[in-house]
Amino acid sequence: MTKVRLGIIGMGGMGTEHFKFLQNIEHIEITALCDVDDTRIAFFQGKKFDDHHKLIMSGAVDAVLIATLHYAHTQAAIDALQNGLHVLVEKPIAVHVNDAKKMIAAHTDKKLKFAAMFNLRTNPVFQKMKHLVVSGELGEIRRTNWIVTNWFRSYAYYASSSWRATWKGEGGGVLLNQCPHNLDLLQWITGMPQKVTSFIGLGKYHDIEVEDEVNAFMEYENDATGVFITTTAEAPGTNRFEIAGERGKLVLEHGKLHFTRNEVETAHFSKTTDLCFGAPPVWEIDIPVNSTGEQHTGIHKNFRDAILHDVPLIAPAEEGIKSLELGNAMLLSGLRKKTVELPLDGDAYAHQLQKLIDSSLNT
Secondary structure, three states: OOOEEEEEEOOOHHHHHHHHHHOOOOOEEEEEEEOOOHHHOOOOOOEEEOOHHHHHOOOOOOEEEEOOOHHHHHHHHHHHHHOOOEEEEOOOOOOOHHHHHHHHHOOOOOOOOEEEOOHHHHOHHHHHHHHHHHOOOOOOEEEEEEEEOOOOOOHHHHHOOOOOOOOOOOOOOOOOOOOHHHHHHHHHHHOOOOEEEEEEEEOOOOOOOOEEEEEEEEEOOOOOEEEEEEEOOOOOOOEEEEEEEOOEEEEEEOOEEEEEEEOOOHHHHHHHOOOOOOOOOEEEEEEOOOOOOOHHHHHHHHHHHHHHHOOOOOOEHHHHHHHHHHHHHHHHHHHHOOOEEOOOOHHHHHHHHHHHHHOOOOO
16 A cells, blocks of 8 residues: 545534645545535545445545544444544544443454544644653652643634534533643643542533533542643633652743753652752753644644554554543533542443433533
8 A cells, every 4th residue: 555545524624624734645645525514525526425334335445534523433433443444533532431432442453543633742842741751850740730721712602503512412511622632631741640529610601501611630649639720711811731740840831841950859858958948959941842743734644654654653542532531530520529530430421421411402
């Protein structure tokens, strides 16, 4: 194989954007499109379908990109994997962890590449943060804090489609739509917590069913703690990511990464100094990051190269369940007003979600 024949399932907003991205990528040819609204794909000169199964069974593609509404990701991915196609799925990979587990279970043929569209993993600043944590340069993590409130969305945004911001149509709010990338990066860089306690606002600032504000507290295996704060109702918003470790603190804000590096580890200094009010001496380091990476294009190229040359995936779909589990846990904790332990009880979350769907206005 010298090129990948790709079909796009779902030509709404993101599917259309991906179609544009893919025009300039060598060795990928879009050979088929699928959408339930035939006006969205009328322009296309290749094969057109109104049902994902017809596209999958057409023989016209080697791989599919799934960019449908959230709930449809699961069946389309399972269908494609079970019929021998490589799969790239938009975020979130599913609405809840049980569906994600079904998708992962369907990936029995490991020769098939199954990837998730976590394009922020291509950003050098997040790659550098991960390196500083994984390499031990930051030392054992004590605290994380990500305030990401620059996801402002207006009433017009939520009114733009009837499926938006409903339990039946979208399956969630800011945690499922805007923040999967942040949650993915959080766990990719610092690992998964053991417990989550959160406070959420359902339609607190908008006339919607789902969450538009989240304040979550996380507890990790080594007794480190974390805070995650997000909303779609704050303007101007903040995007500040801090990771504090034994050997200093990383702060990412306004696209700039700063490392305050302790010359002596915090715990060692505390135990050995005779100073009552002293602190470890530090180096102040501005880490240069001059690009945002290739983003969506980078994931598409990586998916192509994984298929053609067996290179490792940047974002395997099996890892996509982690950000989903974290978001589901935050929502379940807020709804039940109690701490939730991880791994998440998928049945408990599915039951809670179904109760919300049954009361959804989008029926």
